[in-house]
Amino acid sequence: MIVITDAGNARFKVIQFDLSSRRNPRQAPIVLREELFLVTKQVLTDSSPVLRKRFESHPSSDVASPALRTEEDSISSMEIWLRVLHKTVIPDTYKVAIYEMWYLAAASENYQFDIKRLKTWFEEWYIQQKVDPYSFRQLLFPCWTFDHARGFLNATREAVYDSVGYIKEESPVKYSLPRFHLPYVVIQNLVSAKKSLRDNLEAALWEPIAQLLRAKCSCKVDTQYGYIHALEGTGGWPFHHLWPRASVTDILNRLSRFSYQAAPNACKRCRKNYEAIVESAVRTARCDFDGLCLDCMERSKPRPETDAEDYLKDNMPTVDDWSRPCRVQHGEPTWYHSFMGQREYRNVLLKNLRGRYPSRMR
Ligand SMILES: [Zn+2]
Ligand SMILES: [Zn+2]
Known part of the structure; x- marks a missing residue:
């Protein structure tokens, strides 16, 4: 038995099933682990309308087995919830892997625990993931659901700059808890942020070409060719082939290798600092989007x-x-x-x- 509080007066039984053992949704999953928790009945009934009903219908029993969607309980996530609700959090709870965030969200829904109660715990869990072991794709949903503004800003920024092709989130629990994901509109907003970034960058790189098209001098043809040739030579332009196959960061890194100067005998208008123009476009694009707030x-x-x-x-x-x-x-x-x-x-x-x-x- 895991003692959540020494002052406990009820035992709460949690069963963890192996969802991957099921071949179809009607088949009962195999029991992976069972655990009893020593808890305070009052804390549970105050925190969960579902458990309040459970206790009311079993007034003589001190064992409150879960009532709804029991197959979505995990022992670790229930221990975290119980410790947070009883204010007895221990450092070990911050060591859980990211997939537990999906079980925590499921428990919040199934037991009607207030998700806001986990906010402080999640902030500390996030800090303790020191070496950044999780990809932004996996952090998107937890940061959104546990209202972590900094984490969500960072994950959505990386989603725009570091995704290759379409922006996707990723659930480490795969098919087990498919209803827990970002609202689709968030992905749509990220796609439109990425598109704006491309439009702005494209416009900035196009500007010298547009100016040369309007120029009246005889050196404009060579200069324009030289500029376009050098842009293409970076491997970061033009975008129509590249954009679905490379991340924004990768494209910007390639563009930063741009090197070109107009011929020394070209007119003054042609002898612009093209390297500074491209460098400035790249710099602006790098800090264009901070993420979603x-x-x-x-x-x-x-x-x-x-x-x-x-x-x-x-x-x-x-x-x-x-x-x-x-x-x-x-x-x-x-x-x-x-x-x-x-x-x-x-x-x-x-x-x-x-x-x-x-x-x-x-
Ligand atoms: Zn010229
Ligand atoms: Zn804001």
């Missing part, structure tokens, strides 16, 4: 019961600080792509802001 997402969620004016006021950024009321610092692209409300409202906010600070908006 959970606070901006929460604030901009559609709120039909709220007056439109109040909703707009709550979501009004300032041009100096797009993240003033947020837990993490970020720029405009994060604000823009984290917006979860109607596009019309986002347009109204940007229009208002441009009206107020016309000279300072890019």
Whole structure:
């Protein structure tokens, strides 16, 4: 028996099944492990409406076997929940692997434990994963579900910069708990953030070509050829073949190898510092998107019961600080792509802001 609290007055039995042992959903899974926990009945009944009912229907028994979806319990995740609820967390709980986050989320749903109660525990678990053993694909869902603003910002930033092709999340429990994943709209927002990044980068690299097309000098043809040839020579351009096959970081690293100078006898207009232009485009792209902000997402969620004016006021950024009321610092692209409300409202906010600070908006 695991003692959650010395003052325990009830025993809580948890059974962990091996879900992978099932060939089809109707087949009963094999029992992997059983554990009894010494707990306080009052804490459980206060924290879980499901367990309250369970205790009410079995008033004489001090063993509250789980009632719903028992096959989704894991011993470790239940121990974490019980310790958090009893305020008896021990350091060993921070050593669990990332897949337990899916079982913690499942227990929150099945027992109606308030997911916010795990926030502090998850913050510490996140810190203790020192060598960054988990990929952003696996961290997306836990950071979102446990409301970890910094972790979610980092994971979504990496999703945009380090994904090759389509942006995907990954569950380490595979087919066991398929209903626990990010809302699809989050992936859509990341895809649109990646597309904006590409559009901006493409426009910045295209600008010298556009200027040369408009030039009247005789050296423009050689200069334009030289610039395009050097861009292609980096292996990071043009994007249409490359974008589905390489990550943004990889493309930016290739572009940073760009090297080209116009011929010494070319006219002054042709003898621009093309290396500085490409370097600046790469630098801007590298810090273009900070990731998605959970606070901006929460604030901009559609709120039909709220007056439109109040909703707009709550979501009004300032041009100096797009993240003033947020837990993490970020720029405009994060604000823009984290917006979860109607596009019309986002347009109204940007229009208002441009009206107020016309000279300072890019
Ligand atoms: Zn020229
Ligand atoms: Zn924000």
